[in-house]
Amino acid sequence: MAEPKSKNLTPVLHGVGRAERERKNGHRGGVLWFTGMPASGKSTLALRLERRLYREGIMAYVLDGDNIRGGLSADLGFSPAERSENLRRVAEVAKLLADAGFVCIAAFISPLRSDRDQARSINGRDFYEIYIKASLPACEARDPKGLYRKARAGLLAEFTGVSAPYEPPSSPDLVIDTEHGGIDACVEQIFSHAVRHFRQMP
């Protein structure tokens, strides 16, 4: 991580600290980082998981392209540098949400290992990389937003899987195979992982 440009910072003493929030909530805060190809199922699983955790009394909140790209990162395009900056910002917001006591579910293609490693190093503890796995043909067959079709037609530059690379995680904390598993089963797999890790108090 780069040194902050601003040199006149005092460490923050929050009125309410993370540990105190976690004790009250009955679970830890942290980050579930979903990575995978377009149409692999990241956002769908994220939203289903959010509801599943919420029903279980675990505070959860989803960050995904749809609520970040139109707001915090509205100034960024899809060049490698801009994608990297987008993911850096997401990782920083995820860290704030985790500090506020949430299980933050960040669902982003995040195609490069270096960007995912950066997200992990920004967050440190309680960060889990979850690989939402489906083959390119499977994703392309789904194509719910018609983006693969557009990309094949040359209408979208830098589209992961077509005109930009996807680097699968080398040691993810969890692999979810959405090509061969049903959606409910996939949600339950991640839910079990989340409960196991976030219900365990420090």
Add this chain to the structure above:
Amino acid sequence: MAEPKSKNLTPVLHGVGRAERERKNGHRGGVLWFTGMPASGKSTLALRLERRLYREGIMAYVLDGDNIRGGLSADLGFSPAERSENLRRVAEVAKLLADAGFVCIAAFISPLRSDRDQARSINGRDFYEIYIKASLPACEARDPKGLYRKARAGLLAEFTGVSAPYEPPSSPDLVIDTEHGGIDACVEQIFSHAVRHFRQMP
């Protein structure tokens, strides 16, 4: 607000919506935006208020220069354009926190009306501008971090009140006079305002 560069966005259907979170929490989410000169008392009041709200069962979280400038905005300096971009990002994060059900207390000098107006327009509903008011001589006499001293010595460029302007709010939702009011009284004033507005359910 600028059009997002990314054109392939679907509106987010959150697994758990804001209204549902608010009903469960028993209070609305929203933003208390503190503006004021350096050393006017913004961060101190923000942290005290956070604890006061938390004790009352209202989920609150502070964003301030100290937890934003070292992370999300670590790439930004203090030129007018960078300050504006910093505040835009803060406003977007505040919006996410409000959507997640929190009362977000954003404590930033935010010296320009245009930047505060932008923060309000990003957030829309449940946004309150709170002017943390103290005269320049009073702030300079406090100077807990020695920054005014540094700025007077020419060691800090673009320092609000010394080498950069502060535009007082023209119609703030609340004015808190920290020069003539004690800290506990100031906290209670904002607390009352917050309870009145955030406890009222839609």
